[in-house]
Amino acid sequence: MSYYVSVKRMNEILKELQKHYKVYAPMRFEKRGRYSDTDLIRYAEINSIEDVVYDEKSDFSPKEVIYPITQALFYFTEYEYMESKVDDKKILIFARPCDINGFRRLDTIFLKNGGTEDIYYKRLREKIKFILMECGEGWDTCFCVSMGSNKTDDYSLAVRFENDNILVEVKDDEFTNLFVDEKEIEFTPEFVTSNPTKVNIPEIDSQELLEKIYDLDMWKSYNSRCISCGACNAVCITCSCFNTLDVIYTENGKVGERRRVQASCMHEDFTTMAGGLGFRKTAGERMRFRTLHKIYDYKARFKDEHMCVGCGRCDERCPELISFSTTINRLYDEVEKLKKGEATQTIEQTASTEEVK
Amino acid sequence: MSENIMLPNPHKIINIINETENEYTFRVETNAKVKHGQFFQVSIPKIGEAPISVSSMGDNWVELTIRKVGKLTNEIFNLKPGDKIFMRGPYGNSFPKDDFKGKDLVVIAGGTGVSPVRSLLKYFYENPDEIRSLHFIAGFKDEKSILFKEDLKNFKTRFNTIYTLDKDKIEGFEVGLVTEHIKKIPFNTFENYNVVIVGPPVMMHFAALECLKNGVPEEKIWVSFERKMSCGVGKCGHCKINETYVCLEGPVFNYTKAKKLLD
Ligand SMILES: Cc1cc2nc3c(=O)[nH]c(=O)nc-3n(C[C@H](O)[C@H](O)[C@H](O)COP(=O)(O)OP(=O)(O)OC[C@H]3O[C@@H](n4cnc5c(N)ncnc54)[C@H](O)[C@@H]3O)c2cc1C
Ligand code: SF4
Ligand code: SF4
Ligand code: FES
Numbered sequence: 145m146s147y148y149v150s151v152k153r154m155n156e157i158l159k160e161l162q163k164h165y166k167v168y169a170p171m172r173f174e175k176r177g178r179y180s181d182t183d184l185i186r187y188a189e190i191n192s193i194e195d196v197v198y199d200e201k202s203d204f205s206p207k208e209v210i211y212p213i214t215q216a217l218f219y220f221t222e223y224e225y226m227e228s229k230v231d232d233k234k235i236l237i238f239a240r241p242c243d244i245n246g247f248r249r250l251d252t253i254f255l256k257n258g259g260t261e262d263i264y265y266k267r268l269r270e271k272i273k274f275i276l277m278e279c280g281e282g283w284d285t286c287f288c289v290s291m292g293s294n295k296t297d298d299y300s301l302a303v304r305f306e307n308d309n310i311l312v313e314v315k316d317d318e319f320t321n322l323f324v325d326e327k328e329i330e331f332t333p334e335f336v337t338s339n340p341t342k343v344n345i346p347e348i349d350s351q352e353l354l355e356k357i358y359d360l361d362m363w364k365s366y367n368s369r370c371i372s373c374g375a376c377n378a379v380c381i382t383c384s385c386f387n388t389l390d391v392i393y394t395e396n397g398k399v400g401e402r403r404r405v406q407a408s409c410m411h412e413d414f415t416t417m418a419g420g421l422g423f424r425k426t427a428g429e430r431m432r433f434r435t436l437h438k439i440y441d442y443k444a445r446f447k448d449e450h451m452c453v454g455c456g457r458c459d460e461r462c463p464e465l466i467s468f469s470t471t472i473n474r475l476y477d478e479v480e481k482l483k484k485g486e487a488t489q490t491i492e493q494t495a496s497t498e499e500v501k
Numbered sequence: 502m503s504e505n506i507m508l509p510n511p512h513k514i515i516n517i518i519n520e521t522e523n524e525y526t527f528r529v530e531t532n533a534k535v536k537h538g539q540f541f542q543v544s545i546p547k548i549g550e551a552p553i554s555v556s557s558m559g560d561n562w563v564e565l566t567i568r569k570v571g572k573l574t575n576e577i578f579n580l581k582p583g584d585k586i587f588m589r590g591p592y593g594n595s596f597p598k599d600d601f602k603g604k605d606l607v608v609i610a611g612g613t614g615v616s617p618v619r620s621l622l623k624y625f626y627e628n629p630d631e632i633r634s635l636h637f638i639a640g641f642k643d644e645k646s647i648l649f650k651e652d653l654k655n656f657k658t659r660f661n662t663i664y665t666l667d668k669d670k671i672e673g674f675e676v677g678l679v680t681e682h683i684k685k686i687p688f689n690t691f692e693n694y695n696v697v698i699v700g701p702p703v704m705m706h707f708a709a710l711e712c713l714k715n716g717v718p719e720e721k722i723w724v725s726f727e728r729k730m731s732c733g734v735g736k737c738g739h740c741k742i743n744e745t746y747v748c749l750e751g752p753v754f755n756y757t758k759a760k761k762l763l764d
Contacts, residue, residue, distance in 0.1 A: 390544075423728070
């Protein structure tokens with residue numbers, strides 16, 4: 145069933161929902177953007193429907209709701225530990241199709257990989273329901289259609305914002321009661337069917353080809369370009385890697401906690417071991433790892449889908465203007481050449497064709 | 502609620518053996534069922550956590566041989582028998598011990614690499630009838646870094662051993678890297694055999710090449726990988742190589758797979 149709801153009425157419904165749910169949506173943080181006088185849009189608990197930024201893409205993904213940048217796993221006293229606790233409230237997240245599909249990738253790592261479940265992820269994941277936000281046209285850097293993540297039916301409510309009103313589809317019976325007095329209309333959310341940005345995913349079908357890809361000169365062009373800041377990982381809905389870190393609270397060191405902190409495969413020390421031994425020492429090698437992880441080896445492992453959902457946030461966040469979609473397309477071209485036995489680009493050539501948005 | 506895989510449990514330290522100045526073996530009480538080649542995530546609350554291989558095991562204990570290199574390991578060296586250490590695991594796969602039975606086995610280990618194969622060696626030392634022959638090459642940097650002196654002596658009595666130091670000349674030890682001694686293994690007299698190689702990445706690489714040069718087929722070689730690990734259970738991503746997680750599918754790999762893993 146779908147309904148035509150005024151913003152005023154929707155705010156009343158929100159208040160009702162908030163008795164049992166924490167409601168998260170992309171919100172505007174004024175003057176906190178990357179450049180002076182720009183705003184930052186990131187996920188936070190909303191107070192009213194007007195807080196929801198629906199006509200811009202959020203800089204950060206909703207993964208932080210369930211997988212915070214830093215999170216206490218448990219607390220220690222002398223020789224005891226206490227598992228960290230979570231709120232009893234359930235969680236509602238206003239999310240785009242790409243992000244909802246992104247959660248499925250996080251589910252795969254945290255709940256399935258290795259046959260074990262991560263309880264810190266699970267205990268929040270079980271509480272989550274989605275309010276699908278229609279995308280309209282999408283944005284310049286989006287390439288969800290190429291990744292097949294432009295659509296989803298994993299939502300409880302779907303919304304389209306119109307000036308003073310909101311069209312709401314209610315798919316989950318739990319919420320039907322809240323809308324019984326509203327005006328019924330015909331509305332099902334529409335999904336973006338074409339993005340301005342498109343990517344071609346290279347078909348990597350043999351170990352020989354993979355080895356040649358590892359040796360491609362194109363990776364070296366990132367050695368000077370990428371500053372290994374990890375911003376691309378931080379905004380990615382599908383990046384799940386972390387470090388663990390113990391913290392002491394007091395001088396005498398009797399009480400503390402073990403934390404999990406999001407990690408970045410683009411950081412120099414991601415693979416560093418004793419004696420400084422590391423495995424991906426250059427920015428180019430790390431870019432190769434990230435690229436193949438997102439569009440090759442995740443799928444090779446889990447079969448169903450690529451890891452990247454094409455949200456394009458990494459493109460927007462990169463201080464060096466490196467575009468991931470361009471990187472994928474570049475790799476595609478190089479792989480085509482490898483398959484045809486043609487010479488691939490040398491570093492000098494790639495320097496002139498560096499992707500600048 | 503599912504079991505919390507991140508939560509470690511306290512275990513009592515029964516005994517501590519000083520192997521070298523910077524390497525101690527900690528015998529820890531546990532009734533966990535461990536396979537040769539597996540590791541534990543070992544931690545001290547408020548300090549940190551790291552993967553450590555099991556170097557020996559018994560009815561209700563395991564031994565962990567730890568090198569003092571940093572935050573956690575420095576702190577572990579301050580512990581005394583009776584103190585508690587936190588652990589979760591065991592994790593990872595193991596050496597296919599049962600496949601090794603009845604055949605010839607060659608073990609080539611360098612430095613701390615002896616530690617993850619020690620329990621396997623001890624098993625065949627105590628069950629010599631289960632193996633046709635065992636050749637053990639162990640290499641250390643210098644006299645100061647020799648580990649498990651007592652075991653090395655014992656192994657000599659039942660296995661064909663070659664112990665070597667990179668440069669130092671002392672009794673009972675050859676001189677040179679382990680790779681230089683591989684040609685002494687009589688591979689051509691074996692009917693069916695396996696080769697286990699564990700040590701620093703460079704050593705494993707060249708030792709494997711040397712074996713291949715001596716006619717060893719790839720599928721007979723087994724190696725154990727070390728990678729940075731923060732979780733041990735396939736969640737943190739640090740140990741991932743291509744689509745393979747070293748903590749889950751490793752640390753032990755057959756060479757046919759290992760050679761395909763591109764970092
Ligand atoms: C499967 C496996 C089995 C291992 N078995 C043993 C063992 O039996 N005995 C032993 O002494 N060590 C073993 N290690 C290495 C051990 O985990 C590290 O030395 C440990 O992380 C050091 O912890 P720390 O807090 O003392 O050092 P840190 O203070 O964390 O670091 C000190 C130095 O060690 C590096 N380091 C961090 N993590 C690792 C890592 N996983 N491996 C190597 N260096 C690392 C740091 O980058 C730094 O250079 C094993 C590692 C793996 C992956
Ligand atoms: S990538 Fe697709 S689903 Fe995601 S915000 Fe852009 S248009 Fe919407
Ligand atoms: S690609 Fe860009 S955002 Fe990512 S690490 Fe490199 S410089 Fe930073
Ligand atoms: S150690 Fe964390 S994924 Fe392997």
